[in-house]
Amino acid sequence: MTSSIALIGFMGAGKTTVGAKLAPQLNTYQRDLDEVIERELGESIQEFFAREGEERFRLIETQALKKQLDQVGVLSTGGGVVMRKENRGLLSKSKVPVIYLRTQPEELLDRLQGDEQRPLLQQMDRDGFIRLWEYRDPLYREAADIIVDTDGINADQVATQIIEQLEDD
């Protein structure tokens, strides 16, 4: 079974949380694209967004994705990684299986209640959040090799489902 994968999905789908659980089970380690970018920038994504805006962040995210995607390990991406066509192309043609953690927006809103780390979340009301989810859902599907529905199951159960799906492949 492969020990390299990439996790994609909306904010709060569990890419960071599930990736951390999955990596030791696959005898590998996790890299989180948001954390890689924050280390390179020397500041939080929140701070960078506030000063430079989303477009500049997306360019940096593409550079980071190019460097990280085909390396060994579990790569947890940021929720907006599918916004740029170039990134979707990189994910689609990548050698590593790309797994879409799919979670309904109502459950995501519950999980993210009170969050202050995600700049886009601060800018949106409930309807805007659902509209963005509906816009992105087909983009994640386009880029993914495997889809795992995470509604109503915890992060450990999501990790187990991913391993089962990888074994079936």
Ligand SMILES: Nc1ncnc2c1ncn2[C@@H]1O[C@H](COP(=O)(O)OP(=O)(O)OP(=O)(O)O)[C@@H](O)[C@H]1O
């Ligand atoms: N399957 C799950 N069931 C319940 N809560 C979950 C699940 N997966 C993650 N969470 C919780 O949801 C919150 C967001 O999770 P996480 O940070 O892993 O999301 P993410 O997909 O990495 O988001 P982002 O795109 O913003 O990086 C955390 O509080 C985490 O504990």
Ligand SMILES: O=C(O)C1=C[C@@H](O)[C@@H](O)[C@H](O)C1
């Ligand atoms: O969904 C998004 O667009 C984002 C999700 C986070 O992971 C970060 O990459 C950033 O806050 C943008």
Ligand SMILES: [Mg+2]
């Ligand atoms: Mg994350």
